[in-house]
Amino acid sequence: MITIDDVARKAGVSIATVSRVLNNLENVSEKTKMKVWKAIEELNYKPKILASALARHKKKFKVGICESDRLIKMEKENISPEFYSVILTFLEKIGEEYGIEFCKTKLLTPIECDGYILVGGDTTKETVKYYKDIKKPFLLLDHYIPGEKVNCIVTNGYDGAYYATNYLIKKGFRRIFHIHGPLNSYGFKGRFEGYTTAMHQANLLPKYYEYDDVKDNMEDVIEFMIKKDGIPEAIFASNDITAMRVIRELKKRNFKIPEDVSIIGFDDILSAKEFEPPLTTLKVFKDEMGSLTAKRMYELLIGHDTHPVMISLFTKFIKRKSSI
Known part of the structure; x- marks a missing residue:
């Protein structure tokens, strides 16, 4: 045994x-x-x-982890697997203790399940309507759609971005730029707004540039940024993958990090600490996101506290060597 x-x-x-x-x-x-x-x-x-809970509810459940074609493509190409892989590891392990069996399925063509977890920022109002019509429990993981009162587990990106930007401002930086992902994502949008608010409150001009992580157009983004607005003193990136790509492109142009440009990412993925230089970032508590998602899904499956809730986890600032 x-x-x-x-x-x-x-x-x-x-x-x-x-x-x-x-x-x-x-x-x-x-x-x-x-x-x-x-x-x-x-x-x-x-x-x-969780023996007592399982003793009361011995039924086994099958729950679909619903991923968009975009996310599936990124996983196959190993572009950005770390963030969701950690969340889903803890989701599945905790879920097992509640008698939940998980299976991966497509966001727009799900297989028959007792409930569904819609992963990432590609879920739209139309997608939510589709799942409401199925009349099975579902929730959004790492996404929220204004006006759609559905269960969701998210990170408070606004607060994290606001803190990070203010940290740079307090260090004396004034030319702080933001490189972000698609703003249809609730996570990226919140970080965008947190950065903007902090800049406006300090009477500083926000500067934004959008990065497509699937096409990986960072070389073009950096070229455009330098040509249009010059060299920043600091860059706040909307996630760690973006921050790492920024650093690689700046190094190609012989910029020293953080001596010439300070860089802050977001997520604290497992490779952030081992990156060169180790990445200053906002830690997303991915293990707790997975755990809370499993627990909330179980509540919905057994009909307990079914009124929709948004669970928003605060981040933690992690100072490393990519920023002053």
Whole structure:
């Protein structure tokens, strides 16, 4: 019989750390959590958590993780897998303890399930109407659509961007530019607005440039930025992948980071710490997003507290070496 001791040995951590991971407690890094969950999966260990809830509701559920064609394409091309891979790892592990079996399906052509989790910023009002008509529980993960009162789990990008921009302003920077993703995404839009508000409150002029991570047009973005507005003192990027691409392009042009340009990203994906230079960023609590999504979906499946809610997680500023 596999025990928690076996999991701890395989993951190379203490039993207490395994226990903290299983109970989703603080003070355990995402990297360590991923190691523990990998050990649990490889050993096929079945932790006895949430037993009382499962005892009351023994029914097994099948829930579709619905991804857009754009997100599926990005995953296949390994463009930006880290953010959602961490969230979905914790979603699936916590969901298993509630008797939920997950399967991936397409956003616009879902397979038959008991409920659905719509992933990312490609969900539209038309898509929401489609799922409402199915009359099965569903929620939005990492997205919100104004006016659509549906369950959603999001990150408070506005607050994080506002904090990061003010951090740069307090460092004495005035030429702070923002490079963002498509603004139909609630996450990118919130970060855009947080940056804008902070700049306006400081009587500074916001400067924006849009980056297409699928086409990867960063070279053109940087060329246009320099030609149109000159060299910034700092750049706030709407996610870490964008920030890393900015740094690579600036390095090609012999700019030193952060001596010439300070860079701040958003998300704190696993590779942000190992990047050169290590990336200053806003940490999104991806493990908790996954856990909260699983718990909320379970509530909806059993008909508990069904009135729609928005759960918004604050970020945490992580200072590293890509910014002064």
